[in-house]
Amino acid sequence: MIEKDFSREVARITIANDRKLNSMGSALLKEFAAAFAAVPDTARCVILTGEGGRAFMGGADITEMGRVQTPAQGQAFIESVHGACRAIRDCPVPVFARINGWCLGAGLEIAAACDLRISSSAAKFGMPEVRVGIPSVVEAALLPGLIGWGRTRRLLLLGETIDAEQALDWGLVERVVEPDALDGAVQEWVDLLLLAGPVSIRNQKALIREWEDKSVTQGIAAGVPAFAKSWLTDEPQKMMAGFGKKH
Template identity: 50%
Template sequence: MEMLNPHCGIDRDDRGVVRLAICNAGPLNILSSAVTDGVREGFERLAGDNAIRAVILAGQSEKSMIGGADIKEMAKLDQKSAEAFIMRLRDLCEAVRHFPAPVIARLPGWCLGGGLEVAAACDFRIAAHNAKFGMPEVRVGIPSVIHAALLPRLIGWGRARWLVMTAENIDAPTALAWGLVNVVAKEGGLDAAVEHTVKALLECGPEALRSQKDLLRQWEELPLTVSINLSVGTFGKSFLTGEPQRLMQGFLDRKK
């Protein structure tokens, strides 16, 4: 593993797939300010590498990808330092959300609070059979904020309200039924499920996927008619990459 900084290590294979591991963050991969900054810096360093086809975000341990934000650190905050703390986490989530290539959250064990916010900022969420999800912030006296705002878009207002206001946890099958995760792996099959998604992405045009992710991010915020009309230009520009010509011709050749 190549360490980009003390809290972010990467492994890259010859397909352009990067596994980005959150390191030296305790057994539950807890987000202190230092860990948050380290992981964000890792994403920002990799963002300019056009050879990257996909990123798998993982924790160093199998207990979680990210167990949550650091309560020991948060217990000492005041208003000003609390805002600085949460802005760090916001910036990490934005680095994930704006990363040009697809990002897959690999989710064993616990995924709570800030960890679920980071997972929501990823493009895909692949959960272990025994994963647990929750937003426990209100139980420790704070609201769920920043990228918890993605939850209603993923699972609807009623379910998002239930998560952030009751602080109750849900299991992996419930998370799948709600649309919070894309896949729940069979027991012992988390990496195989992640690899299945990676292979699906590698079958697609890399430039087309980057354009699609960018469009989806804009569609989240734009009115429908604006979204439709915006995408016409993106469709046209895709023909400047050479991908449509190459991949469509390959499709036609296979049909002969």
């Protein structure tokens, strides 16, 4: 199941399938996407994690994939993986991946779709799909932007598994801490984000998404209307006035 806590301005979504290393089949992937679609407008950010201490997400449900018999069935399954990743990327507020253990295959695609990733030092990362007869697809396409083409080829073609320190060195995650410090480190990020204007954070995430699909020249141009849009509310005036008083 997917556990949701939307009671505060920091929403929390947990993949609760610890018995199977938080792997997700098509039904759970659709439930996951629905959870992100239901994040309330009052949320300032989302923390995504896996149940227990063994895995963030061990990948897609290999048992269900093993029952796939036709290209049409394969397409339907992978579209559910893509739908889950797209739901994260379409979420209007930042999503923090709290990576507490194994992060493999579709789990790494889910993590790559998040805005920032913080990892336990005990976590392991990999894209082992070629070892079970399928390519890594959909949001695996985000990996070159994070770690470069050569390292992406290592993960996808060789099926290597890397540890958290190597993931940090490669740029696959932004921070690594000891397991018992993970929640405190996530809270540090949350506290920093809450210092920012809620509208400006949403506008910034939307603009970053635009930059991913545009040339540098187009991305610069897209920033002009995004900047002007800030004054559709009084957030800039209020926050600049407060900033001036503090300094």
